[in-house]
Structures are given as structure tokens and as C-alpha cells.
Amino acid sequence: MTLPIEISQDRQEPIYHQIEEQLKALIVSGYLPADTALPSIRTLASELGCSVITTRRAYQNLELQDYIKTYRGKGTYVQKVDQEKRSQLKEKAVLDALRQAVKIARQHEYADTEIERLFKAILKERK
Amino acid sequence: MYTLTCKNIVRKVDNDFTLGPVNVKFPAGTITAVVGNNGAGKTTLFQALSGDYPGEGEAKILGHNNHDMEGKASFSYVPQSFPEMLPFRLQQLRNFHAAHDATWQEDRFQTYIQQFNLPMKKRMQHLSIGMQRKAVIALQLSRDTSLLLLDEPFAGLDIEGQTQLQKILLSKMEEDPDCCIVFATHVADEVQRLADFIVLMKQGKASAPMEKDMLGERWKRVWVEKPIEGMENAPGVRDVQREPALQLVTSHAPETEKWLENKGVNVVKRTTLPLHESLPLMLNDEGHTEDIGKENIRG
Numbered sequence: 001m002t003l004p005i006e007i008s009q010d011r012q013e014p015i016y017h018q019i020e021e022q023l024k025a026l027i028v029s030g031y032l033p034a035d036t037a038l039p040s041i042r043t044l045a046s047e048l049g050c051s052v053i054t055t056r057r058a059y060q061n062l063e064l065q066d067y068i069k070t071y072r073g074k075g076t077y078v079q080k081v082d083q084e085k086r087s088q089l090k091e092k093a094v095l096d097a098l099r100q101a102v103k104i105a106r107q108h109e110y111a112d113t114e115i116e117r118l119f120k121a122i123l124k125e126r127k
Numbered sequence: 128m129y130t131l132t133c134k135n136i137v138r139k140v141d142n143d144f145t146l147g148p149v150n151v152k153f154p155a156g157t158i159t160a161v162v163g164n165n166g167a168g169k170t171t172l173f174q175a176l177s178g179d180y181p182g183e184g185e186a187k188i189l190g191h192n193n194h195d196m197e198g199k200a201s202f203s204y205v206p207q208s209f210p211e212m213l214p215f216r217l218q219q220l221r222n223f224h225a226a227h228d229a230t231w232q233e234d235r236f237q238t239y240i241q242q243f244n245l246p247m248k249k250r251m252q253h254l255s256i257g258m259q260r261k262a263v264i265a266l267q268l269s270r271d272t273s274l275l276l277l278d279e280p281f282a283g284l285d286i287e288g289q290t291q292l293q294k295i296l297l298s299k300m301e302e303d304p305d306c307c308i309v310f311a312t313h314v315a316d317e318v319q320r321l322a323d324f325i326v327l328m329k330q331g332k333a334s335a336p337m338e339k340d341m342l343g344e345r346w347k348r349v350w351v352e353k354p355i356e357g358m359e360n361a362p363g364v365r366d367v368q369r370e371p372a373l374q375l376v377t378s379h380a381p382e383t384e385k386w387l388e389n390k391g392v393n394v395v396k397r398t399t400l401p402l403h404e405s406l407p408l409m410l411n412d413e414g415h416t417e418d419i420g421k422e423n424i425r426g
Contacts, residue, residue, distance in 0.1 A: 009347075010398065012381075012384065015340050042297060042300045045323070049319055050343075052157065053340065107393055
């Protein structure tokens with residue numbers, strides 16, 4: 001299975017961190033349910049054009065946070081994520097997106113009141 | 128754990144060229160690309176590692192000296208040229224390996240023969256260069272070893288063959304996660320697709336293995352909103368291009384960006400410099416090749 005992960009070259013975060021965050025989002029959103037088999041570090045590395053040092057590091061970090069588990073000789077599987085963690089992470093994802101939007105607005109030298117006006121306008125757009 | 132350890136390997140080829148001393152270690156479970164211009168000593172290094180001819184230093188493969196029987200049995204070697212094989216037919220070469228090699232995998236060999244569409248009965252010298260190389264790859268990868276030394280394995284292969292070989296190497300690493308592959312190449316794209324580490328070779332000297340992704344994080348093209356006094360000499364900056372938009376090429380992106388931030392200049396966009404652009408810059412750098420790799424390994 002090819003994972004819908006994309007490495008952005010416009011980011012300053014290291015690649016392993018990008019993989020980690022995107023996999024986390026896929027797991028938390030339920031797109032990758034518990035017990036889903038993940039690609040090996042070698043397969044993921046060749047799909048993304050990065051090295052196994054990077055994919056191993058991403059998997060190790062995710063394993064430390066109990067998102068995935070590797071069984072020697074069997075492969076790596078998605079773990080069950082509890083409800084509380086799930087809502088925390090969702091909030092973090094939304095905050096990150098908003099932060100990014102504010103950053104762009106400030107780059108374009110928008111004042112906070114203008115940003116608020118735009119934000120409210122978006123909220124009024126039809127759902 | 129290291130599969131292959133090179134200690135002070137020196138080969139004096141002639142009055143104009145000496146390889147080494149080379150001190151490099153290759154970890155198990157990794158793929159390393161050896162990159163260098165023509166005449167940098169890649170083939171001499173591979174010959175030395177394969178135990179081809181005597182010289183100074185020592186290469187150890189899984190604890191065995193590469194000249195010992197155990198050492199020789201524990202790696203597969205695809206050289207750049209193989210004149211001694213040309214008079215034979217693939218069938219004869221196969222029989223020789225199957226009879227003498229305890230790790231011979233006949234089923235694997237048959238798969239490769241079919242994939243590459245190799246004729247068993249023709250003399251090797253009557254095959255195209257690409258077919259000859261495919262034949263040697265089929266023979267060497269049918270031996271069940273945990274170290275593959277491949278001197279420009281993709282050279283001369285057709286596009287289909289290149290894709291097949293890449294798949295073969297990847298599935299070899301899947302089956303045997305402790306396998307170690309070291310391959311020489313001139314093609315940046317092969318490095319991008321396969322390698323975990325890169326060893327640069329210049330004038331007979333070899334760099335320490337560099338993490339490919341660390342190079343990607345450091346070698347960047349950074350677009351900035353406006354020109355800044357002294358940007359040509361900012362940390363890491365290798366080149367400043369003004370057309371069509373102002374951009375800096377840097378070998379130390381984090382340091383360059385810090386400098387820009389201190390100057391209060393916004394970065395418009397950044398992108399990783401593709402290896403076909405960064406590798407030539409590295410190969411043209413002055414300074415000691417042995418020192419290049421050191422800052423490109425994560426602690």
C-alpha cells in the first residue's frame with residue numbers, strides 16, 4: 001500500500017518529522033484504523049525517495065508515542081488511539097493550520113483587525 | 128553493526144594515481160552510493176574491496192578478511208568489466224556457481240533469467256553490454272550473500288532493466304534487512320531513488336558516508352524578498368542568482384536562514400537542491416575529501 005504522504009521541500013522541519021506528523025494525522029483521523037499494516041521502512045523510503053535512516057526514525061518516534069507497533073519479523077501495525085488523545089491532536093492540527101494562515105497574512109502586512117475581519121468572512125461562507 | 132569495514136586501504140595504480148588511504152565503514156541494512164567523477168578511483172576501490180589485487184590496508188566483511196575463503200564467500204560482486212567471463216555461455220557459468228557455491232539459489236536465478244530474458248546458450252561475448260551485465264547480476268545475486276558490491280550496475284541497462292534491477296535490489300533488502308549494498312554510479316537519479324548514504328570520491332580519496340536526507344536538508348535553494356547587503360558572503364551561501372527572482376543556493380540552509388532572519392528578510396520559498404545540482408558542487412569543492420562527510424551524519 002502506498003501511503004498518502006508527501007514530503008514538502010518548502011518546510012524547514014526535517015523529513016522524518018514531516019513523515020511522523022502526516023502519519024499521525026492519518027492515524028488520528030481514522031483513515032488508518034488500528035491493526036492496519038504499514039509499509040516497511042525500506043518500502044516507505046523508496047516511495048518517498050528518502051533514506052531508511054529517516055523512515056526508521058519516524059517509525060521509532062511514532063512507536064514511542066504508541067501510535068504504531070513493530071513486531072520483529074512480522075511488520076509494523078497501527079495501534080488503537082484513545083479518544084482523549086484523538087481530540088487533542090485534532091485541535092493541534094486545526095491550530096497549526098490557523099497559525100500558518102496568520103503567518104501568511106502577517107507576511108503580507110495585514111493588521112490583526114483585518115485578519116479577524118477575513119476570518120469572520122470565511123466563517124460566514126456557506127458550510 | 129557494520130557489514131564492511133575498510134582500514135587504510137591503499138592501492139598505487141601508477142605514478143599519477145594512488146587510491147586512499149580509504150577508511151570507511153558501511154552499516155548493515157543500508158544502501159550506499161559511491162559517487163565521483165571519471166578517474167576518481169571508484170573502480171579501483173571496488174576492486175580493492177573485492178580482494179582483486181594486493182596492496183596495503185584491510186577490508187573486513189562480517190569479520191572476515193576479504194582475501195579469506197569465508198570473506199570471499201560472503202559477498203556478491205558485479206564488476207564494471209568481466210573479460211574472463213566472455214568466452215563462456217551463461218549455462219556454463221551457472222553450472223560453475225551452482226556446483227561450487229553453498230548459497231546458490233536456483234529459483235532466484237530462474238526468476239532473473241526470465242525477467243531479463245537472458246539466453247543460456249549464447250557465448251557472453253556475443254551479447255550486448257547491457258545483456259552481459261544483466262547476466263553477471265543474475266549470477267551474483269543468485270548467491271545468497273549479505274553484501275553486494277556493484278560497480279555501476281545500472282550502466283548499459285535499458286530502461287526496463289534499470290527498473291527491474293532497482294526492484295530486485297529493494298526486494299533483496301526486504302528479504303534480508305541486514306543486507307548491505309554498495310554501488311558506484313554517475314547518475315544522481317539512481318542515488319536519489321536508492322541510496323541511504325553517499326560516499327564522495329575525489330582523486331583517490333573517499334569521504335565519510337553522508338546521510339542523503341541530511342544533504343537534502345542543508346543544500347537548498349532559498350528565494351528571498353529583496354536583496355541584502357553582504358548576502359554573497361552569508362553563511363553557507365554558494366551562489367546568488369537574480370534572474371528571474373532573487374535566490375540563494377546554500378550548503379548550510381539552517382545557518383543561511385538564521386542569518387536572513389537576523390537581517391529581517393523574509394524567505395519567499397525554499398526547495399531542496401536536487402542531487403544532480405548539489406553533487407557536482409560538492410565534487411568541485413576544495414579541501415580534504417575525508418572531512419566532507421563528518422558534518423552530514425546525525426549524532
